[in-house]
Amino acid sequence: MRPIQAPFPATRLRRARQSPAIRALVAQSALGPGDLIWPLFVRDGEGVEEPVPSMPGVLRRSVDRVVEAAREAAALGIPAICLFPYTDAQNRTSDCAEAWNPDNLSNRATRAVKAAVPGIAVMTDVALDPYSDTGHDGFVVDGEIVNDETVAALVKQALAQAEAGVDIIGPSDMMDGRIGAIRAALEAAGHRNVCLMSYAAKYASAFYGPFRDAVGAAGALRGDKKTYQMDPANSDEALRCVARDLSEGADMVMVKPGMPYLDICRRVKDTFGAPTFAYQVSGEYAMIMAAAQAGWIDGERAMMESLIAFKRAGCDGILSYFAPDAARLLG
Numbered sequence: 001m002r003p004i005q006a007p008f009p010a011t012r013l014r015r016a017r018q019s020p021a022i023r024a025l026v027a028q029s030a031l032g033p034g035d036l037i038w039p040l041f042v043r044d045g046e047g048v049e050e051p052v053p054s055m056p057g058v059l060r061r062s063v064d065r066v067v068e069a070a071r072e073a074a075a076l077g078i079p080a081i082c083l084f085p086y087t088d089a090q091n092r093t094s095d096c097a098e099a100w101n102p103d104n105l106s107n108r109a110t111r112a113v114k115a116a117v118p119g120i121a122v123m124t125d126v127a128l129d130p131y132s133d134t135g136h137d138g139f140v141v142d143g144e145i146v147n148d149e150t151v152a153a154l155v156k157q158a159l160a161q162a163e164a165g166v167d168i169i170g171p172s173d174m175m176d177g178r179i180g181a182i183r184a185a186l187e188a189a190g191h192r193n194v195c196l197m198s199y200a201a202k203y204a205s206a207f208y209g210p211f212r213d214a215v216g217a218a219g220a221l222r223g224d225k226k227t228y229q230m231d232p233a234n235s236d237e238a239l240r241c242v243a244r245d246l247s248e249g250a251d252m253v254m255v256k257p258g259m260p261y262l263d264i265c266r267r268v269k270d271t272f273g274a275p276t277f278a279y280q281v282s283g284e285y286a287m288i289m290a291a292a293q294a295g296w297i298d299g300e301r302a303m304m305e306s307l308i309a310f311k312r313a314g315c316d317g318i319l320s321y322f323a324p325d326a327a328r329l330l331g
């Protein structure tokens with residue numbers, strides 16, 4: 001049989017790409033400032049803004065400057081910030097007691113932001129690594145990161161954060177059972193409206209390197225986190241983590257890192273339909289910034305392309321160090 005010769009291509013897919021107006025009409029995903037959570041590093045002092053060497057453009061800020069950043073975020077339409085404390089050696093102990101100190105850096109920053117910019121949602125991290133002399137997210141006993149003892153400490157840390165007024169608690173520790181334990185403790189203490197965003201599918205990743213510099217954990221960390229964070233080879237296990245955390249009372253779930261794990265984002269969204277977030281982590285930020293500074297890629301375009309990819313993969317929102325820059329461009 002002779003092939004049928006059409007006088008024109010039967011389907012001209014390029015018609016829908018011909019102009020900015022037509023492209024805008026057919027665009028399937030959209031990115032807005034409302035999709036972004038801006039992670040901020042908090043340090044001691046006043047009037048301090050200190051660059052993080054491995055993250056060009058990212059600062060460690062004293063509490064007063066964090067409040068300024070929160071104001072900026074609100075003005076840009078960014079709905080939430082996420083606080084990470086930079087702790088020096090003297091606040092790192094084997095009992096990690098600073099984690100549940102009501103006046104620790106993270107809790108002081110939360111109170112200051114909620115007092116000055118009440119409309120912005122404050123998220124905080126639950127894990128022991130900023131306060132531990134080992135740099136691990138849990139207690140270490142005879143070389144093992146012990147689960148249940150750690151969960152008891154995480155509950156105390158989460159309660160102190162709720163008392164300080166956070167809107168969203170983000171357990172990033174990957175211990176088993178911590179979502180249920182934190183949820184039960186929050187209910188018992190009357191904190192019914194505090195959201196839990198579980199770092200549910202968090203992989204043991206090289207892309208966290210610059211973050212560990214930023215929070216001062218790089219020097220402290222001995223060994224790796226592979227006995228509690230996930231193996232990058234696995235995908236089904238991520239679904240089991242998410243199912244478990246949702247059943248224990250998580251309101252939102254996160255996949256982390258982001259760009260190398262877009263397949264996980266899509267599977268999580270399709271399977272559960274729960275609010276799904278990705279964390280575009282420090283190493284992803286550093287890679288784009290480094291290539292842009294070398295003149296090897298267009299940094300702005302790479303940033304926007306990376307962010308829309310998360311929306312296309314099914315994410316409802318993204319934690320990203322690019323949040324203010326992206327929001328300014330979207331503005």
Ligand code: PBG
Nearest residue numbers: 127129172207208211281282283
């Ligand atoms: C700590 C924590 C980490 C990140 C967020 N919370 C690092 C780690 O697990 O070692 C990484 C964030 C980033 O790389 O931007 N529990």
